[in-house]
Amino acid sequence: MIWIVGEEVIDRKSRFVARCHSLEHEKDIPTLLTELVNSNKKISKATHPHILAWRLQNKNGNIQQGSQDGGEKGGGPVLLSLLEKNNLTGILLVVTRWHGGTQLGSARFRDISKAALNVLKLGKYI
Numbered sequence: 001m002i003w004i005v006g007e008e009v010i011d012r013k014s015r016f017v018a019r020c021h022s023l024e025h026e027k028d029i030p031t032l033l034t035e036l037v038n039s040n041k042k043i044s045k046a047t048h049p050h051i052l053a054w055r056l057q058n059k060n061g062n063i064q065q066g067s068q069d070g071g072e073k074g075g076g077p078v079l080l081s082l083l084e085k086n087n088l089t090g091i092l093l094v095v096t097r098w099h100g101g102t103q104l105g106s107a108r109f110r111d112i113s114k115a116a117l118n119v120l121k122l123g124k125y126i
Contacts, residue, residue: 006119013100053079
């Protein structure tokens, strides 16, 4: 499976791009992130390359989940809440942000969510 890439969201010169990938095991996340950066050098130059969340459901129905801010304080929980709200499992959701020089304040969470929703719809997860 390849990464699904959503439409770019631009807000006052900051750019947000969401990507999602199917996920079977938490241990696969570092490898997937490394492959993502290696396949797209623009990501390695991003201010916040990996704002992410993931959810898995095991055979017993138990949910494992997690998130990382990637330096964008509060960004990971925003993505995790989006996965929880839509009851999605077996997915890794990543948003990359390139800072445009203007502080966005709490509007950045709207932009992160918008980018994430775009890619989840594109991938037919929602």
